[in-house]
Amino acid sequence: MIGDGRELELSSDLPLGLNRESKYTESKFRLKPGEQLTLVTDGVPEARNAQGELLGFEKTAAISTKSAEDIAEVAQEFGQVDDVTVVKLTWQPILISPSAALMFSGEPTSI
Numbered sequence: 837m838i839g840d841g842r843e844l845e846l847s848s849d850l851p852l853g854l855n856r857e858s859k860y861t862e863s864k865f866r867l868k869p870g871e872q873l874t875l876v877t878d879g880v881p882e883a884r885n886a887q888g889e890l891l892g893f894e895k896t897a898a899i900s901t902k903s904a905e906d907i908a909e910v911a912q913e914f915g916q917v918d919d920v921t922v923v924k925l926t927w928q929p930i931l932i933s934p935s936a937a938l939m940f941s942g943e944p945t946s947i
Contacts, residue, residue, distance in 0.1 A: 841897045867927040874900045875925075876907065879918035883911040891915075 847861040867873060876896060883891040891914045899910050904922040911920050 841900050869927055869929050871927050873925045875923040877921040879916055879920035880911045882918055883914040883916035885915040
């Protein structure tokens with residue numbers, strides 16, 4: 837998801853595991869400086885509360901502007917049973933080189 841909660845249209849053949857024989861589709865898109873990209877595993881939208889309701893993609897998109905740690909906590913509090921990985925990337929150009937680079941900020945968190 838882009839930082840404003842919009843979901844990117846990607847192919848559904850992303851690999852669960854890679855080996856030499858694996859074939860998968862590469863997706864390309866552009867981020868503007870300052871835009872964020874939030875990646876979540878299926879443990880977030882598939883978190884299920886005591887009534888059996890899924891957190892779902894709409895609610896996941898609604899919380900995608902939160903920090904990675906906050907998104908993981910929302911899934912856990914909702915009723916997450918599957919593993920959860922949340923990665924948030926911010927495109928930040930660096931002025932000291934002719935080309936832009938990605939900068940990672942924040943601390944790794946595991947739940």
